[in-house]
Amino acid sequence: MATTNQNGGNRRPRGGRIRAGSSRRAQSEQTELHLLRTATWLFSERGFHGTGIRDIADAAGVAVSAMYYYASSKDELLEAVMRRTLDVLVSSGEETLRDVADPAERLAAVIASHVAFHARNPRAAKVADHEFHALTGQVRQDILQQRDAYETVWSSILSAGVHDGTFKDRGTVARLALLQMTTGVAHWYRPHGELKIPQLCERFAEMGLALMGASREGRALEACDVNLPDTQLLLRRAELTIEPREKPTGL
Structure with a gap:
């Protein structure tokens, strides 16, 4: 534009x-x-x-x-959609992780932020996830750099947890598994389904902790053992103005 x-x-x-x-x-x-x-x-x-x-x-x-x-x-429309989507995804994650130091709580928080974003903005999230291949030139490099930086945040959380003994060392596949699992929410979540977004965030945080073998003093950690971010705050941060909430009138 x-x-x-x-x-x-x-x-x-x-x-x-x-x-x-x-x-x-x-x-x-x-x-x-x-x-x-x-x-x-x-x-x-x-x-x-x-x-x-x-x-x-x-x-x-x-x-x-x-x-x-x-x-x-x-x-150019695709570029705008990709940039705006990733800007909100990244900023909402950054805000959610601010002042959170414990690796287990950071993992639960970034999972909850990611899940809330994808549940609230499924169409934009699917475009950002699946249409990257259509980008070219400098735009492609810019978007790739932004995606890599976001994934590095996840890697650093996992590494810190492994270092202090909170997590088991699952290798780089753990980050990929967590991101794939949480990103998939955009494909199947429905607001009128069995789970509302707060319950969805809690379930995924618990699965993420379990995947990493999270524990303290020899006891496995569950979602109830960490301070999960407020879901309404997550949803406000994840609000994406370009997400279509209804079918275009011309279709």
Whole structure:
């Protein structure tokens, strides 16, 4: 989503910021948000390569020519969806882990944050997880770096727990297993199902502790033995404005 600098050149801001002047800014922001939500829905349903720019315009009820005011291509829409999704995922995790020092509580907290995000934002999470392969060039490198940094947080928690004897050493496969397990929530969780998000976060925290063989003084740790973050706070941190909460009206 390009802007024009004072010298007339194009500048592509991080995350696809709008170009409108102050008199039209509110309406432009709402239109951009509507387009991003529509793109997120379609990318999650059909995949990036299965979605055309006209598909997005038609579903959003916007002329294709008007779309180019906000994005030069569907690649730019995907970039905006990916950046905004990962920005919120990373920031919510950072906020949740702040001032938490114990490895077992840090693991339970990052699991709960990750699960809450994926349960609340399933479509955007699926796009971020499955459409990375469609990114190219510097954008791909930027997103990869952000993903790697997020996964490093998980690795450091596990390493610290192994070092102080809280966790068993499961090797690097433990991080992969935990992330795969918790990310999968976006694919099957339904708000009207058996478990609500608070119970879901607790169950996954308990499974994560069990997977790592977490213990204190020879006794296995369960979720009830650690301070889990408040779920409502997690959900506020995980709120993602581009997540479509309903089917686009044009579909």
